[in-house]
Amino acid sequence: MADIPLIRDFDAGAVFAFRDRRPIRVEEFLAEARWLAGLIPDRQYVVNLCSDRYRFAAGLVAALLRRQVSLLPPNSTDDFLNRLSLDYPGAYCLGDGAAQTSQLETFRYPQPTGEAASTASPPHIPEEQVAAISFTSGSTGRPRPHPKSWGALARSGQAGCERLCLGAYRNMSVLGTIPHQHMYGLEATILMVMQGGLRMHCGRPFFSADICSELEALPRPRGLVTTPVHLRMLLAEANDPPKADFLLCATAPLSPQLAAEAETGFGAPLYEIYGCTEAGQVATRRPAESHQWRPLPGVAFFENEEGTWVKGGHIEKEVLLGDVIELCGRNEFLLHGRTADLINIAGKRTSLAHLNFHLNSIEGVRDGTFVMPEEDDGTVTRLTAFVVAPGVASETIMTALRQRIDAAFLPRPLCFVESLPRNETGKLPRMALDDLVARLAAKAG
Amino acid sequence: MKEILSNKALTAEELKLAQLIVSALNLETQAAEIDPTAPLYGEGMGLDSIDILEVALAVSKAYGVKLRSDDDLNRKIFNSLRSLNEHIQQHRAK
Numbered sequence: 001m002a003d004i005p006l007i008r009d010f011d012a013g014a015v016f017a018f019r020d021r022r023p024i025r026v027e028e029f030l031a032e033a034r035w036l037a038g039l040i041p042d043r044q045y046v047v048n049l050c051s052d053r054y055r056f057a058a059g060l061v062a063a064l065l066r067r068q069v070s071l072l073p074p075n076s077t078d079d080f081l082n083r084l085s086l087d088y089p090g091a092y093c094l095g096d097g098a099a100q101t102s103q104l105e106t107f108r109y110p111q112p113t114g115e116a117a118s119t120a121s122p123p124h125i126p127e128e129q130v131a132a133i134s135f136t137s138g139s140t141g142r143p144r145p146h147p148k149s150w151g152a153l154a155r156s157g158q159a160g161c162e163r164l165c166l167g168a169y170r171n172m173s174v175l176g177t178i179p180h181q182h183m184y185g186l187e188a189t190i191l192m193v194m195q196g197g198l199r200m201h202c203g204r205p206f207f208s209a210d211i212c213s214e215l216e217a218l219p220r221p222r223g224l225v226t227t228p229v230h231l232r233m234l235l236a237e238a239n240d241p242p243k244a245d246f247l248l249c250a251t252a253p254l255s256p257q258l259a260a261e262a263e264t265g266f267g268a269p270l271y272e273i274y275g276c277t278e279a280g281q282v283a284t285r286r287p288a289e290s291h292q293w294r295p296l297p298g299v300a301f302f303e304n305e306e307g308t309w310v311k312g313g314h315i316e317k318e319v320l321l322g323d324v325i326e327l328c329g330r331n332e333f334l335l336h337g338r339t340a341d342l343i344n345i346a347g348k349r350t351s352l353a354h355l356n357f358h359l360n361s362i363e364g365v366r367d368g369t370f371v372m373p374e375e376d377d378g379t380v381t382r383l384t385a386f387v388v389a390p391g392v393a394s395e396t397i398m399t400a401l402r403q404r405i406d407a408a409f410l411p412r413p414l415c416f417v418e419s420l421p422r423n424e425t426g427k428l429p430r431m432a433l434d435d436l437v438a439r440l441a442a443k444a445g
Numbered sequence: 446m447k448e449i450l451s452n453k454a455l456t457a458e459e460l461k462l463a464q465l466i467v468s469a470l471n472l473e474t475q476a477a478e479i480d481p482t483a484p485l486y487g488e489g490m491g492l493d494s495i496d497i498l499e500v501a502l503a504v505s506k507a508y509g510v511k512l513r514s515d516d517d518l519n520r521k522i523f524n525s526l527r528s529l530n531e532h533i534q535q536h537r538a539k
Binding site for chain 1: 471472473491493494495498499501502505506511512513514
């Protein structure tokens with residue numbers, strides 16, 4: 001097994017990041033990561049909750065240097081962190097914000113001393129070393145781990161840059177509006193920076209006005225890594241968004257109209273990424289040119305009775321995809337939405353089985369189910385939940401759910417019913433649920 | 446007791462903002478029933494970060510006030526409907 005350098009095409013004096021509009025060099029980043037590696041506790045697992053992108057990256061590198069595994073939770077609900085603390089004894093939390101968790105011992109990101117040691121070469125990390133574990137929600141409420149080796153992560157960063165031809169935008173600065181604890185954010189704003197010679201914006205601006213002014217302050221070429229929700233907000237709010245050179249979008253379906261509007265508004269090509277937590281990024285397309293997706297280098301598909309699988313390239317283990325996929329020759333494909341049980345809201349994924357498990361485990365709930373309406377472009381569809389729980393207040397159920405599931409999946413509305421339309425086998429036919437939803441809508445209208 | 450109750454009553458401006466939020470987010474709540482002192486995030490109104498972006502967009506269109514997070518007051522602004530309304534009234538252009 002070979003080692004892979006942390007930073008590809010290493011140039012110690014090159015700009016690695018921008019913080020508060022000031023450049024930080026590659027050697028300064030590595031010096032800070034090495035300094036941090038000397039301070040973090042001696043444990044096997046770290047939950048990196050740093051909200052600053054640069055500090056998150058330094059934490060990731062520090063963990064690699066100390067052979068610690070970074071756990072990347074999909075959310076920081078009390079319930080999820082509790083489970084992590086049970087499944088990974090001794091795990092600690094690396095945090096830089098005010099709001100931290102009480103579930104895990106927290107190591108606060110220290111104030112750097114600024115004594116940057118010069119670095120002649122980047123550290124090399126064994127490719128088989130487990131670098132991170134990302135999670136999907138299992139149907140029993142227990143998170144399902146997906147370990148990622150350093151080799152898989154580094155190759156994913158390289159493959160993404162290659163597929164998107166980012167070599168043509170050498171030294172591009174990237175601004176992300178997405179969390180780096182998710183695979184999309186990790187790959188597009190951290191790994192592609194480290195493995196593709198890009199520069200990162202340290203922050204994660206939230207409101208449209210912040211995103212516009214921060215993007216405008218970056219030197220060109222500059223790229224925006226974002227989601228359909230943010231694109232819609234940016235185009236609706238800013239009359240004249242700042243010019244960019246590259247747009248990257250993922251997490252939810254994007255309509256051709258919104259894609260075209262974004263290309264015109266920002267004056268840049270827009271590419272979409274398709275991927276999942278298990279496999280990472282899988283394919284890209286530019287909707288202005290084609291609806292067909294092109295897989296990343298080395299990535300291939302095969303089908304069997306269970307569905308469509310993806311393998312090869314940076315993907316370590318074959319992964320069954322949760323989407324309906326139509327292969328159209330020469331390895332290109334079309335996407336036809338999620339398979340029935342899987343849910344994607346604002347880029348956060350879970351399954352109905354997982355949500356129903358939590359709903360039905362609340363005291364006083366006799367029966368209950370979540371229903372997913374169709375997701376529209378750029379607007380966020382919310383789930384409806386029906387519950388049979390006589391004598392239980394709506395607030396009680398919402399409070400219990402809030403502790404267990406990500407806020408994006410909270411039901412809106414939560415409807416109390418006398419019984420659910422279960423058939424003789426105890427199943428809930430989709431038709432009967434649709435009727436229930438229609439009756440509810442008629443009542444509201 | 447009387448004073449506490451009157452603190453929870455919506456002013457005309459707050460009601461207008463409450464109606465804007467209810468329609469932007471398709472909430473089931475009646476605008477008039479929103480407690481102007483309850484937190485907008487999490488407990489209370491139960492909004493999440495995407496809701497807050499929707500509210501920011503609606504506020505920008507209706508009042509011409511662009512919300513910024515590099516504003517130190519941000520947490521304070523989204524503390525409640527009342528504090529958000531105060532911020533808007535101080536900065537409104539329309």
